[in-house]
Amino acid sequence: MTTITRFAPSPTGRLHVGNIRTALHNWLLARKAGGRFLLRIDDTDAERSRDEFVEAIREDLAWLGLSPDAEERQSQRMDKYEAAFDALKAVGRVYPAYETAQELELKRKIQLSRGLPPIYDRASLRLTADERAAKEAEGVAPHWRFKLDHEEPIRWEDGVRRMQKFDPAQLSDPVIRRADGSWLYMLPSAVDDLDMGVTDVLRGEDHVSNTAVQIQMFTALIAAQYPAQHIPRFAHEALLVGKEGKLSKRLGSLGCDAFRERGIEPEALIALLARLGTSQPVEPIADRTHLVETFDLSTFGRAPAKFDDTELERLNAAIVHSMDFAKVADRLPKGMDEAGWHAVRPNLSHVGEVEDWWKLVTGPIEQPEFSDEDRAYLAQAGEALEWGEDPWHALTGKLKETTGRKGKALFLPLRQALTGMDHGPDMAELLPLIGEKEARARLERAGTPPRS
Numbered sequence: 001m002t003t004i005t006r007f008a009p010s011p012t013g014r015l016h017v018g019n020i021r022t023a024l025h026n027w028l029l030a031r032k033a034g035g036r037f038l039l040r041i042d043d044t045d046a047e048r049s050r051d052e053f054v055e056a057i058r059e060d061l062a063w064l065g066l067s068p069d070a071e072e073r074q075s076q077r078m079d080k081y082e083a084a085f086d087a088l089k090a091v092g093r094v095y096p097a098y099e100t101a102q103e104l105e106l107k108r109k110i111q112l113s114r115g116l117p118p119i120y121d122r123a124s125l126r127l128t129a130d131e132r133a134a135k136e137a138e139g140v141a142p143h144w145r146f147k148l149d150h151e152e153p154i155r156w157e158d159g160v161r162r163m164q165k166f167d168p169a170q171l172s173d174p175v176i177r178r179a180d181g182s183w184l185y186m187l188p189s190a191v192d193d194l195d196m197g198v199t200d201v202l203r204g205e206d207h208v209s210n211t212a213v214q215i216q217m218f219t220a221l222i223a224a225q226y227p228a229q230h231i232p233r234f235a236h237e238a239l240l241v242g243k244e245g246k247l248s249k250r251l252g253s254l255g256c257d258a259f260r261e262r263g264i265e266p267e268a269l270i271a272l273l274a275r276l277g278t279s280q281p282v283e284p285i286a287d288r289t290h291l292v293e294t295f296d297l298s299t300f301g302r303a304p305a306k307f308d309d310t311e312l313e314r315l316n317a318a319i320v321h322s323m324d325f326a327k328v329a330d331r332l333p334k335g336m337d338e339a340g341w342h343a344v345r346p347n348l349s350h351v352g353e354v355e356d357w358w359k360l361v362t363g364p365i366e367q368p369e370f371s372d373e374d375r376a377y378l379a380q381a382g383e384a385l386e387w388g389e390d391p392w393h394a395l396t397g398k399l400k401e402t403t404g405r406k407g408k409a410l411f412l413p414l415r416q417a418l419t420g421m422d423h424g425p426d427m428a429e430l431l432p433l434i435g436e437k438e439a440r441a442r443l444e445r446a447g448t449p450p451r452s
């Protein structure tokens, strides 16, 4: 059976690190199994869902290199949910409930004050046909609950949490549809997973109790409507938290676009999120195939995964340092060739900084004020400069011999004269890029006493 996974964001905001991680893991799971990865837009909540976010989700996934094999939208599948609802109603697994939000809240408070778990008491389920008719005659439109079967134990072998067991009598019958006819998350998601043949549901552990309820929904839907389908496998990963211990507001609201604007490479984010919270080492792995091959749910831990921005920056720098010219060519300043990229790349934490370093080559540069002694030394360097295969080593070798200078005294004034900086890319790589004519001009300028 082909593995089919899905990433099911609600288009109510941009993707944040938590969503990106879920999308990535579903993508990796599908790719490793040679299966399919679906994007399902959970937009049943018409009020909060926005088309601009659907577009942003697509863009972010494309930027991350996690393009789906197919896309579905819940808002276009309402007839499926209606049919499933009718089928479940026909077998007595859906019932109308008439309590107002305030009544439910009051019931919960009473239960809690008595030390009881706040489980829905099924008062509406016990109403007679006459009582229901009376409610409706009063103009109370019901919302709808899925009736859990208290005799059917709930258990599944979770891909991360191992064996999970729930007693259905300890769960509330979930509301699946509001009085205005709109859908809550629970039923459409189960219908879609069956209808799309999803084999693996991998999501955050905040969904564990939804899964418990949905397992019974799956069973009921398979019996009523989808005899050829199976309940998917489930895996719930530990939540992602900030360094300080919880998914802070900042991290939770930090969209994918913010990383992009900050100059984070998608590969860095992917390398971090692929292995964060697993027993495998987080490394600057830019090769997707390697991440796919080594992806393994059994290495996922139960403790919250800690997202650390410093680690992301470190990975980003490492990834930039090994990035091929072809990969960045269209983001480089005009005229910068492969040799230029290779010379400058080790100095970058973000590709965007390349502009500033490249100015050292193209000029103009600003030299510091040199002492008389250094000025004489630099004038001498201008004369000693010979342009061959490796002008930098030829020049410094010669100057070392003729001037007796070594170390910093030998190198620093040259670097300052040739680049205007105290540090930077390897001079042996940089000098040929600056070129003979410009290098001579810079040394000459540095060696000339200022006009007083």
Ligand code: GLU
Residues within 6 Å of the ligand: 007, 008, 009, 010, 042, 185, 189, 202, 203, 207
């Ligand atoms: N739209 C749901 C969410 O974003 C999807 C959960 C799921 O993967 O089933 O939480």
